[in-house]
Amino acid sequence: MxxxxxxxxxxxxxxxxxxxxxxxxxxxxxxxxxxxxxxxxxxPHGTDIVIFIDFSASVQGKDRALLKQDLVTQIIPSLSAGDRIVIAPINDKTLTDFYPLVEATLPPKPQFNGWMDNVMKHARLVKENDTQVDSLKETVRTQVADIFAKRFSSQYTDIFSSLIIAQKLFHNESRRKVLVLMSDMVEDHPPYRFDKMSWTTATNQKLLSELDAKGLIPDLSGVCVYVSGASAESAELAGNIGQFWQAYFQRTKADMDPSRYAHVLLHWPPSKSCQL
CATH class of the missing domain: 1.20.5 (Single alpha-helices involved in coiled-coils or other helix-helix interfaces)
Known part of the structure; x- marks a missing residue:
């Protein structure tokens, strides 16, 4: 054996x-x-949304109500886990006295690992996350209502300075970057008065060269840009201003499709065609 x-x-x-x-x-x-x-x-997962609102005298009454409507009915409902939203005013002290009117970061959605996580525990965490997200969205909605109720005002519309601040806010941001400008887009902060300028075929190039020399053309690479509220005293002026901003955003390397430049917010939420 x-x-x-x-x-x-x-x-x-x-x-x-x-x-x-x-x-x-x-x-x-x-x-x-x-x-x-x-x-x-x-x-980080989600979208970083930076919104600048024009509170100058040129945006009043019905136009301002439309901006609020875009925020309440489109932007805020679209917020989801992992998103950040910053809302700030466009005024004549953007560079020297910048402050956000609203700032909120929604908690990221809990990730599930089949090897390590308990299914029931993960489901509970997801439910808690949904509750936190809904609560923060409601807080943002309330803050937005307060902003428009307080009737902020500004003597000038300094969009260029707001765009410099936007570059700083997006710096080193790994989320998807979206910039929303809620304005008539009529820059009137001295020395630039778009409503008083004589627009010719050479105006855009001359203006862009001046702005570049002054460091007023930021790098907005990878930023998806929306404009809501664009308007002017005449269709011709609105067209000239719109063409300038298209050329300007091209210089900033931003993703600015002409279909997203309008009097109201169009094509929201951002599609996958927007840069990441």
Whole structure:
């Protein structure tokens, strides 16, 4: 019977090798799965939305009501987990006295790892996250209502300075970047008075060269731009101003499709065609 033991040992060898190999594979899977939550947690998901609202005398009454409507019925309802929203005024002190009227960051949606997470616990975390997101959206909605009720006002419309601030706000932001300008887009901060200028074929190039020399053309690479509220005293003036801003945003390297430059907010929420 002595020969039985070696034979049994030899016969079990393939099973031991298989078990050892499976153990190594499982260990690798667990290490990979264990790293997933950490990497996902450090990668922000969502959209960074920066909104500048024109509170100058040229945007009043019905026009201002339309801006509020765009915010309340389109932008705020579209917010989701992981998004950040910043709302600030366009005024004559944007660079020297900038402050956000509203700023909120919605918590990111909990990530699920099939190897490490409990299904029931994850479902509870998702539900809690949804509740927090809904609560923050309601807070933002209330703050927006307060902003328009207080009737902010500004002597001038300094859009150029607002765009410089936008560049700073988007700096090193890994979320999708969206800029919304709620304004008639009639810059009137000295020395630039769009409503008083004589617009010719050479105006845009001359103006862009001056702005570039003054450092007033920011780098907005990867930023998807919307304009809501565009208007002017005449269709001709509105057209000239619109053409200037198209050329301007092209210089900033922003994603500014002409279809997103309008009197009301169009094509919201941003489609996948917007740059990331």
């Amino acid at each position: 002595k020969w039985v033991v070696p034979m049994l040992a030899d016969s079990l060898l393939p099973f031991r090798q298989t078990a050892w190999i499976l153990a190594l594979i499982m260990q690798g899977w667990l290490l990979t799965a264990g790293c997933a939550p950490s990497s996902q947690a450090t990668t």
